[in-house]
Amino acid sequence: QAAAPLHPVTVRCQEAQVVVMVHRNLFGTGRLVRAAELTLGSAGCLPAVWSAAETMVTFMAGLHECGSTLRVTPDALVYSTSLNYKPAPAGNPVIVRTSPAVVPIECHYPRRDNVSSNGVKPTWAPFYSTLSSEEKLPFSLRLMNDDWSAESVSTIFQLGEVLHFQAGVNTENHVPLRLFVDNCVATLTPDRRSSPQYAFIDFSGCLVDGQLDDATSTFISPRPRQDVLQFAVDAFKFAGDSSNLIYITCHLKVSLADQAPDALNKACSFDKASNLWAPVEGTRDVCSCCEMRSCGLAG
Secondary structure, eight states: OOOBTTBOEEEEEOSSEEEEEEESOTTSSSOOOOGGGEEETTTTBOOSBOOTTOSEEEEEEETTOTTOEEEEOSSEEEEEEEEEEOOOOOSSTTOOSOOOEEEEEEEEEESSSOSSTTTOOOOSOOHHHHHHHHSOOOEEEEEEOTTSSSBOSOOOOOBTBEEEEEEEEOOTTSOOEEEEEEEEEEESSSOTTSSSEEEEEBTTTBOGGGGSTTOOOEEOSSOSSTTEEEEEEEOOOOTTOSSOOOEEEEEEEEEETTSOOBTTBOOEEEETTTTEEEESSSOGGGGHHHHHTOOOOOO
């Protein structure tokens, strides 16, 4: 309420402090109290703004300052303090013409809402994005049939055929994510570090197999969804190997869907017609490191 003789004390509960404005005509009698006779809280904090020529006295204090107390209810945080008026002795100590007074002050803050529309401006990542970065994302890598409509029922291929890979990630309850394939390595054993080995995707998303003269390997563009990436690779085997069995290990990763592709987050195919690298999304410059075969360290 506006500070006036009928409402001499005004309180504004702000995000981090309380502002108390006191009309010096505290009792509505026309006799002005002195600012030096007013304090805030049990700590006796002095006014922040006052002068003998003005009729208003202003206190400003942090919610935890000046001896205030905090009470927690099921629905609110309640900060309590008081405005104290303690008159100085008059000219004759035998008589008094005013009485001390205490005005209780409370600020209530809802526990389930923001203090105001501007009260909370977080600089940290929202909880759901933090959660999604800490949880183990369920990645998948599947061999698909020729029209990508279902998973392939067979894992046996003839040389000359094309392998259709579909990498994906389940982004349920997560912020939108974009999937990338950092690298894929073929080996004769389940150990991806064994020898011989052939990396047909390398350098953080370069499908290097597509550069070979006898290959048409490529990433499929556009994606069916941001959390899915498809790529086709011509069937191959290791020279001199009679087992006809290969293991393929791929490193999958995600970035935020609204993050622009870069040298470490990309899907680049080699276009033989133009003799240039082309990205599934983003500008061509993100693929320039594929030609140099050095794209920095993957995160």
